[in-house]
Amino acid sequence: xxxxxxxxxxxxxxxxxxxxxxxxxxxxxxxxxxxxxxxxxxxxxxxxxxxxxxxxxxxxxxxxxxxxxxxxxxxxxxxxxxxxxxxxxxxxxxxxxxxxxxxxxxxxxxxxxxxxxxxxxxxxxxxxxxxxxxxxxxxxxxxxxxxxxxxxxxxxxxxxxxxxxxxxxxxxxxxxxxxxxxxxxxxxxxxxxxxxxxxxxxxxxxxxxxxxxxxxxxxxxxxxxxxxxxxxxxx
Ligand code: NAD
Ligand code: ZN
Numbered sequence: 077x078x079x080x081x082x083x084x085x086x087x088x089x090x091x092x093x094x095x096x097x098x099x100x101x102x103x104x105x106x107x108x109x110x111x112x113x114x115x116x117x118x119x120x121x122x123x124x125x126x127x128x129x130x131x132x133x134x135x136x137x138x139x140x141x142x143x144x145x146x147x148x149x150x151x152x153x154x155x156x157x158x159x160x161x162x163x164x165x166x167x168x169x170x171x172x173x174x175x176x177x178x179x180x181x182x183x184x185x186x187x188x189x190x191x192x193x194x195x196x197x198x199x200x201x202x203x204x205x206x207x208x209x210x211x212x213x214x215x216x217x218x219x220x221x222x223x224x225x226x227x228x229x230x231x232x233x234x235x236x237x238x239x240x241x242x243x244x245x246x247x248x249x250x251x252x253x254x255x256x257x258x259x260x261x262x263x264x265x266x267x268x269x270x271x272x273x274x275x276x277x278x279x280x281x282x283x284x285x286x287x288x289x290x291x292x293x294x295x296x297x298x299x300x301x302x303x304x305x306x307x308x309x310x311x
Contacts (some may be wrong), residue, residue, distance in 0.1 A: 077156035078244035078310040083261055084162045084169070087250020087276060088294045091142035094135065094170055096250075099227055114170060122216060126207040129219050132247045133184055137201045139171035144249065144275075144294035147302055151172035154311040159239045163251060163258050165221045179237050180228055181260055182221035191215025228257065245310050246270040247301055250294050253280040271308075273301055 086096035088297070090152055093244055118125045123296040149172045152158040160177045162169055165184040167198035180251045189210040198208060198217070208217045222228055236258075240246065266272045266285050275297030276287040283289050288304065290297040305311045 078308075079157040079158075079239075079242055080151065080155045080245050080247070080305070080310060081239050081265065081270070082151075082158075082249065083242035083250025083251060083256075083258065084160065084164060084249045085115045085253075085255075086146075086164060087252075088142065088144050088168055089139070089164055089168055090215065090250065091144060091294050092139040092166075093137055094168075096252075101270040102177040106277045111124070113221075115226060118218060118223070122207045122218075126203070128221075129184065130201070130202060130203050133203075136166045136168075136184060139166070141168045142295055145169055145172035145174070145293075146247075147298040151305065151311060153175065161239070161261060162235050163255065163257075178232060180222070180232060180236060182219070184219060184221055186220035189213060189215045189217055192231045197222055211290070216299040233257060237264060240265040240270075241268045243268070243270040245273065245305065245308070247273045247275070248282055248286075249298065249301075250273040251276070252259060252278075253282045273304065275301060298299060 090096050112125055145168050148160060152174055155219060158176055160169055160174050162177060162179055163181050165181050167183055167185055170237040183195050183201050186195055188195045192210060192213040192215055194212050210217055239265050241264055243265045246262055248262050262272055262282055272286045273288045275290045275294060276281050277291060277293055290300050
């Protein structure tokens with residue numbers, strides 16, 4: 077039995093109908109990220125940023141976990157040690173049944189108060205009031221996600237590196253592997269001896285160091301990964 081660590085990105089949710097940022101048909105073809113997903117944009121126009129998030133939340137609420145999300149939940153059930161590190165903020169892994177999750181970039185269903193600092197889940201969709209106000213103090217709320225130019229939570233990041241360094245198998249699914257520090261996790265895992273599997277229909281900077289490259293979409297690719305884990309005796 078092995079320590080299995082997985083890193084997922086927007087590509088795994090593409091099959092649930094949620095657009096990626098960088099691939100074809102990505103969100104950023106319509107919206108420029110630097111206009112919306114930054115602290116500066118939010119300070120300039122919280123209403124505009126919240127309207128965009130409200131739309132994304134509605135889209136995500138309609139989405140269902142994909143085959144790939146479900147296979148990951150199954151691998152977790154069969155594995156001795158399993159950690160899922162995700163860059164996604166949509167909560168679809170939880171919905172599919174995954175439990176041991178490290179959310180690097182936060183969660184779109186959570187909010188954080190700029191006045192009193194409270195964090196809590198606010199699942200109302202569509203939002204009745206934009207921008208929404210804090211239940212505790214009436215202050216301005218922001219989505220509890222990591223924006224461009226912001227630091228990741230150091231505790232979350234430390235856990236992600238801790239797990240990556242100790243992985244026997246590291247699986248990367250649907251990430252362009254260009255957003256740091258997330259993109260560094262598979263490299264660290266490989267440096268510490270992990271067997272590295274990549275699932276992505278396109279070439280990425282990780283493809284060079286991967287032990288197995290599965291050039292498929294997430295659903296088909298994860299079926300293959302499941303077989304590989306069985307064959308290797310990891311699960
Ligand atoms: P990205 O947009 O940079 O890259 C997406 C990758 O997915 C590409 O490499 C693409 O080739 C691949 N891909 C496209 N369709 C696929 C499919 N069907 N199966 C497998 N792979 C597929 O995404 P990223 O690397 O996650 O980038 C980072 C940022 O985007 C993160 O910060 C994340 O928070 C944010 N994001 C999250 C969501 C979400 O929560 N669902 C959606 C969009 C963006
Ligand atoms: Zn508050």
